[in-house]
Amino acid sequence: xxxxxxxxxxxxxxxxxxxxxxxxxxxxxxxxxxxxxxxxxxxxxxxxxxxxxxxxxxxxxxxxxxxxxxxxxxxxxxxxxxxxxxxxxxxxxxxxxxxxxxxxxxxxxxxxxxxxxxxxxxxxxxxxxxxxxxxxxxxxxxxxxxxxxxxxxxxxxxxxxxxxxxxxxxxxxxxxxxxxxxxxxxxxxxxxxxxxxxxxxxxxxxxxxxxxxxxxxxxxxxxxxxxxxxxxxxxxxxxxxxxxxxxxxxxxxxxxxxxxxxxxxxxxxxxxxxxxxxxxxxxxxxxxxxxxxxxxxxx
Ligand code: NAD
Numbered sequence: 001x002x003x004x005x006x007x008x009x010x011x012x013x014x015x016x017x018x019x020x021x022x023x024x025x026x027x028x029x030x031x032x033x034x035x036x037x038x039x040x041x042x043x044x045x046x047x048x049x050x051x052x053x054x055x056x057x058x059x060x061x062x063x064x065x066x067x068x069x070x071x072x073x074x075x076x077x078x079x080x081x082x083x084x085x086x087x088x089x090x091x092x093x094x095x096x097x098x099x100x101x102x103x104x105x106x107x108x109x110x111x112x113x114x115x116x117x118x119x120x121x122x123x124x125x126x127x128x129x130x131x132x133x134x135x136x137x138x139x140x141x142x143x144x145x146x147x148x149x150x151x152x153x154x155x156x157x158x159x160x161x162x163x164x165x166x167x168x169x170x171x172x173x174x175x176x177x178x179x180x181x182x183x184x185x186x187x188x189x190x191x192x193x194x195x196x197x198x199x200x201x202x203x204x205x206x207x208x209x210x211x212x213x214x215x216x217x218x219x220x221x222x223x224x225x226x227x228x229x230x231x232x233x234x235x236x237x238x239x240x241x242x243x244x245x246x247x248x249x250x251x252x253x254x255x256x257x258x259x260x261x262x263x264x265x266x267x268x269x270x271x272x273x274x275x276x277x278x279x280x281x282x283x284x285x286x287x288x289x290x291x292x293x294x295x296x297x298x299x
Contacts, residue, residue: 008049014287096285097277102154108246139163144188147195197224
């Protein structure tokens with residue numbers, strides 16, 4: 001019977017479904033890196049989310065491992081090429097959280113447009129600042145989507161349904177209607193990033209790009225820390241050129257550096273702790289997709 005180690009949290013019904021499929025499953029979702037090094041040789045498969053890092057020294061110890069399953073988009077926490085060189089498959093669940101992230105980006109746009117965090121904080125502080133909170137509507141505005149993959153397209157569909165004009169930039173997607181990045185930046189009221197963090201996308205939005213944005217534009221960052229230059233974002237906000245930003249991901253998670261804490265503390269900044277995929281539905285879909293992968297590769 002194949003043995004599977006679950007290192008990060010996975011929905012309980014998914015664990016039961018794996019057992020029902022004839023796999024021996026050990027759930028150790030608080031396992032430390034040191035403990036993992038000691039036990040990994042016993043397993044044919046492992047399931048990770050974001051917490052567990054699967055780097056070369058661990059892979060060297062994983063002498064029986066056939067498959068590493070990552071619940072989520074991307075495999076940033078796994079040395080995937082090294083694993084492949086050892087004959088270990090690395091698989092993830094890329095589509096399960098697309099709707100959840102697109103909905104968070106949309107929620108962030110609404111929250112910025114109507115200053116929900118500020119209005120909430122002001123009322124809880126005992127005030128009734130009705131005149132202070134004249135917001136803006138999303139209908140009739142232009143959304144620029146950078147990275148037109150699963151999440152970018154899902155967000156674009158929702159934004160069009162709200163009466164927004166959508167511009168998209170993605171050099172790897174060949175289809176009508178996409179625009180150069182500079183054109184997107186010049187025309188957008190909201191810009192939302194939905195692309196991986198690579199050498200090429202590092203600081204995709206920095207000082208020069210913020211300068212191209214209209215005064216009063218707003219930026220949504222729910223992709224990966226590093227695609228936005230946070231120091232340049234801080235300057236663009238403090239100068240008053242950008243009206244606001246909402247951030248779900250950061251170059252440092254959790255953020256501890258003084259520069260990041262200064263950015264987060266700005267009143268025109270809304271932050272969430274990397275919760276893009278954190279919905280009941282996305283977690284269920286991730287669980288279902290992992291079960292399907294376990295059945296295919298281990299049972
Ligand atoms: P995807 O692979 O379907 O789409 C990514 C798109 O980015 C692709 O179409 C690709 O061509 C494009 N791209 C690559 N390089 C580019 C560049 N230089 N310029 C413009 N576009 C470029 O991925 P997805 O499922 O849509 O996810 C998008 C990102 O969202 C992921 O990379 C992941 O980092 C992030 N994500 C965040 C959360 C969260 O919790 N906030 C959850 C899931 C995914």
